């Protein structure tokens with residue numbers, strides 16, 4: 708696991724965008740795994756800026772998103788499809804045919820999970836971008852006695868719904884279920900880029916990266932992957948001591 712620390716978020720976002728750009732230059736038809744939430748927004752801004760300067764193209768790339776809310780159509784402002792359009796896809800040359808996001812409105816949600824897994828098998832992810840939840844979740848793989856390897860339907864933890872309520876008018880509006888890639892699908896990515904900022908994530912960063920591997924902290928499973936790069940700003944990294952790794 709490579710850990711890189713940054714004094715400020717802007718440098719971190721620029722570094723992450725450079726890693727993604729390098730991959731696109733080496734392999735224009737690569738498959739990228741994207742995440743939503745507050746953390747990746749700065750990275751997407753950098754990618755849009757690099758694209759508008761003509762320094763990167765996404766025309767041949769494929770993209771898969773980690774998750775999507777159940778019950779929100781792709782045109783709902785808080786759906787992750789809209790998030791991706793707003794922050795990245797609409798401003799770049801991604802081919803809409805190469806964009807994959809679970810369909811949270813599918814009539815048969817189990818079949819939708821299977822369809823997504825088959826697509827992932829057909830197109831292995833070269834680089835998976837990840838954030839981490841305060842409870843150690845990755846995508847919507849919530850802590851528990853057991854984790855699910857494949858794409859599956861999940862009931863969101865009250866903590867996750869509360870954390871995401873800031874994007875909705877009220878907590879009540881936050882969907883109760885989501886479709887998420889499983890930890891197995893995530894760990895199949897050839898490389899993983901975990902990005903964490905803010906003092907409120909310092910404890911979970913230390914638990915995930917330096918604690919024992921446990922389903923109680925899904926992100927701790929990243930310790931088993933051979934190619935993980937972690938980018939931390941000073942606040943997020945303040946409880947993680949190099950001697951504990």
Ligand code: PGA
Nearest residue numbers: 744745746838839840846
């Ligand atoms: P955040 O979400 O980037 O909005 O903090 C991360 C996550 O819950 O995975």
